[in-house]
Amino acid sequence: MSARRELLALAGVTCGYVDDAVLVDVDLAIHDREFVGIVGPSGAGKTTALRVLAGSMRPAHGSVARRAGLRMAYVPQVETINWSFPVTVRECVLMARVTGRRLPWASRAERAQVSDVLGRLDIGELADRHIRELSGGQQQRVFIARALLGEPELLLMDEPTSGVDVRLRHEIMHLLDDLNSRGLAIVLTTHDLNGIAAHLPRIVCLNRSVIGDGAPHDVLNADVLERTYGASMQVLEHGGMPVVVDSFRRAHASHHASHHAESHHP
Amino acid sequence: MIDELLRPFDFEFFRNGLLVATLAGALCGAIGVYVVLKGMSYIGHGLSHALFGGFAASSLLGVNFLLGAGAWGIASALMINAVTRRRVIGSDAAIGVITTASFALGLALFALFGTTGRSFDAALFGSILGVGADDVIAILVVGILAFGLIFLRYRALLFTTFDPEVADVAGVDTARMDALLTVVLACSILATMQVLGVTLVAAVLVIPAAIARMLTNSFARMLQLATVIGAVCGFVGMNLSYHLDVQSGPTIVLVAATLFAAVFVATGITGRRRAAAITAQPPLAAR
Helix, strand or coil: CCCCCEEEEEEEEEEEECCEEEEEEEEEEEECCCEEEEECCCCCCHHHHHHHHHCCCCCCEEEEEECCCCCEEEECCHHHCCCCCCCEHHHHHHCCCCCCCCCCCCCHHHHHHHHHHHHHCCCHHHCCCEHHHCCHHHHHHHHHHHHHHCCCCEEEEECCCCCCCHHHHHHHHHHHHHHHHCCCEEEEEECCCCCCHHHCCEEEEEECEEEEEECHHHHCCHHHHHHHHCCCEEEEEECCEEEEEEHHHHHHHHHHHHHHHHHHCC | CHHHHHHHHHCHHHHHHHHHHHHHHHHHHHHHHHHHHCCCHHHHHHHHHHHHHHHHHHHHHCCCHHHHHHHHHHHHHHHHHHHHHHCCCCHHHHHHHHHHHHHHHHHHHHHHHCCCCCCHHHHHHCCCCCCCHHHHHHHHHHHHHHHHHHHHCHHHHHHHHHCHHHHHHCCCCHHHHHHHHHHHHHHHHHHHHHHHCCCCHHHHHHHHHHHHHHHCCCHHHHHHHHHHHHHHHHHHHHHHHHHHCCCHHHHHHHHHHHHHHHHHHHCHHHHHHHHHHCCCCCCCCCC
16 A cells, blocks of 8 residues: 555545534545545534545645646535436536537547446446436436546545445445446445445555555454444454444344243243 | 407507517526526516616616616625525515615605606516617517527536536536526516516516426427527517506416416416426526
C-alpha cells in the first residue's frame, strides 16, 4: 500500500458544532486503486465523511489534501434521488459532461461515449427510458455510468447496496470489483458487515471518529466492533472469512435451544 | 367572422400586448420548468408579490417602473436565494416575511400617496391597455438573457436542478446557478407584470411546466413543450381578453388552466401520475 500514490487525505477533520460534532478528529488517507469500505452505525458520520472526501462539505477543523488534478465522482444514495424528475437514462448520464462543450445537445463523440459506458454496464438498450422505469440494479448502474463518464480516478459511493436483495448486492459488488481491478479507486459506505465489508481489502470502522482501519481480519474483532456500534458482537470464521454475529442473537438462539432441550428432557 | 378576429390587430396597443403576452408566456413557460422541478413555486409566487412593493415605491418616487421595480425585485431575489441556501430559518417562513412585507408596503404606499403612471389594477391583474414600447423592449431583453442563460448553461442548470450535491462535486458552481436562476426569474416576472399582473404571474410559471410534465419524461422535451405551451396560452389568452373584454391576466391564466384540465383528462393515469410527482421531493440525505 505504501508504494501507492496518495489520492486524498483527511487530517484531524472535525465537522459540525462543538457539542454536536458529526466527525471528530478524523484521519483518513485514500490511495491509488484502493477499495475501501466505511462502516458504522446510523448517524456515525459515514455520509458526512464521504461528503468531506468529495469536497461538497467543508470541515470545521482539520485539512483535506487532494492530489492536484484528481478526478473524482460521487454516487449518492438512491434514496436521495428524485425518481420523478423528468430525465431519461441518456440525459442523466450526460450530466457528467458539464465542462468543455456548452451546447445543450450532445456531440457525436459524447453520444458514442455514453453508448460505450452504458454498453459496458449492460444497460445500453435502456438509454431512452425514464430513470424510474428501471429495476433497482439498473438504476444503480445508471448513476455509476454517470460517474464513469467523467473518467474518474476515485469513485465515492454512498450506501450502494442499501435496500437491495442478495442477488442485486452480488451484481453491484461484482461490477465494482471489476471496475477496481481495472484501476479505479473506490470508497463506499455500507451497513452490511458480512455481505460487503468483509469482502473488501480495507475497512474503516467509523463512529464520529475512526475506531479501526485495516484489512477485515485485523479490524473485524469484538473490541473494535463494540466500540464502533456500542453493542456486543462476536466474530466467527467461515471459509477463511470473518463473519460478524450479533451477540444478542447468539444469546437468544442459545437460550432458545437450551429451553427447547429442557422441554424435551425434563 | 375572420374580420372580427383580425380587427384588434389594427390597433398598435393590441399588437404590442399580443407580442408581450406571447413572449411572456414562452419565457415563463421555460423558466417555470426550473421553478417547478426545483420546488421554487412559492419563491415565484412570493417574488411577484415582492415586486409590487418596488412598483409602488418607483411610482411614488417618480422613478422608471422597470428600473425601480427591477432593482427591488433583484434585491429581493438575491435575499430569498441567500436565505434559502443558508437555511438560517425555514425558507418558507423567510420568503413569506420578505415578500408579503414588500407587498404590504406597496399597498400602504398606494393608500397613503396614490399612484402616478401605471395603474394599480394593471399591476395586480394585468392590462393590455398599458402595454407600451418599453414593455416590448423589456420582454425582448429579458427573453434574450433568459434563453441565453438556458442555452449556454443548459447542462449546469439541469445538473443543479436534478442533483445539486453531485453537481457541486462535478465542478458546477451550484450557488451561482441558483442565484442566476432566481435573478432571471425576478426579471421575467417584472417583464411580464404589465400583461399578467403580480397576482397571476405564478400561475403562468407553473401551469405550462405542469402540462409539459404530463406529456413527457424527458427534460429537454419538457423545456421545449413548456415554452411552446406558454406562448400559445399567452397568444390565445390575449386575443380572448380583447374579444371578451376581460383583463389579460385572468384570461391567459384561464386558457392555461383549461389546457391543463384537457391534458390531465387526455393523458389518463400516466399523466396524472407524472403530475402528482411534480412536487415530490427526494428524501433528505442520510447523515
